[in-house]
Amino acid sequence: MILQQAQDLICKSRLKKSISSFLPSKRGKWELYHDKKKLLYIAAAEIRDVQGQKLRKLLKQALNSHYYSGVLEKTGLNPDNIVLEDLKKLPLLTKDIIREQGDRLLAKPKSMLYRNASGGSTGAPVIFYQDDNYADNIWATMMVILEMCGWHYGARIARLWGAPQDKRRFKTLKGRLIYFLQNTRFYDSFNMSEENMLKYHYDMTKHKPDIIICYASSIYLLAKFLKKRGLSPSYPSISINTSAETLMPHMRHTLEEVFGREVYDKYGSREISGIACECSAHKGLHIFEDNVILECLDPVTGENVYERPGELVITDLNNMGMPFIRYRIGDMGVVSREKCSCGRNTMMLRKVLGRVTDNFYLEGGRIVHGEYFTHLFYGTRGIKNFRFTQNREDDFLLTIVKGSDYTEGCLEQIIRSIKKVIGESAALKIEFTDKISVTATGKYRFTVSKVKKGSL
Ligand SMILES: [Zn+2]
Incomplete structure (x- = not known):
């Protein structure tokens, strides 16, 4: 407790904030943070000016990429004169293009960039790169987002999270120091067994976080568990900040009922x-x-639509290392x-539709977040697409669409990692196919569990 109070004092101290504001590595980020807060309030015409300037800068930089220099040449657009209305003349960027083009999309030397990979329940695994400008803007945006959720400088944060990249960071000395200075505790959302959820509950009761940052489905699972056990959480003191999956209205209702805080x-x-x-x-x-420039497009005509569902297409205005222009x-x-x-x-953005990640209920009462399996495919070459399905508690199907560089060895490590979780005795069938079907909303689901536990 004394240690926690000391941590609170350090995290809230004006001295820490002042040092942080004047560190050369942080000064620019704090300026961005102040700018971003102001930009939320400016007139629509002014924000369009900002977007136009940033788009021209992005496209000029994109000329350094083999892929985009070819695209721009074909369209005849001059990045110096481009206006927002011209954006539609550029082709959509798909995950398949990123996978096929690879380094041809880079607009800066790889040595200046950070490698990242994604999959998620709604997209095939892809490898991509981001630069310092992107990282600084995201840092500043996250500060603004936290503040919109009621965060104040030094507030205690509980992070109910599972992304392996973030978990790995947490385990390093530097990561531990950063989380210490951010007054943050980490709770693994990839292993939400009842035993663990009870541990998380007791730890958060003692730690008293002000804000919980979490996957929507993980905090929902914790809320249902606490409700079933008749436990009333005294945390968080401020709010719950969800992401990574669609927060359905019934989930929000349960969270507000159990935690008594805004979501x-x-x-x-x-x-x-x-x-x-x-x-x-x-x-x-x-x-x-x-x-970002966010377009919401009619799936048939490609025209912008408002107040009704459309496909979200995003242009990232910050990543100068690997431009994402009109990204599906x-x-x-x-x-x-x-x-x-x-x-x-x-x-x-009134609603995001169709992001669904199932929890997997395994033998022995273990519950594993669906994204655990998705993450196993991050950065794996030779696999174009996949779906991992749980038919029964001990019966699984892995469906694979092979990429052109597929080899027998591609799946070995993945299968080992899956078996570690589902158990050696569980049945795991591997099936190869040319195409994986999409859901009614037109979206892929990479993890599907047909095992439902109504009591949880
Ligand atoms: Zn508002």
């Missing part, structure tokens, strides 16, 4: 983070229009031009 949803992906976040009016998510992120959504009552002046 704020945010939207982003590993390829493009910091896209949109909810405010205290809870009427949708504010789009960070200085980070894999989600359907509803965009609105109606302004929010909070005074922020951005376009609103």
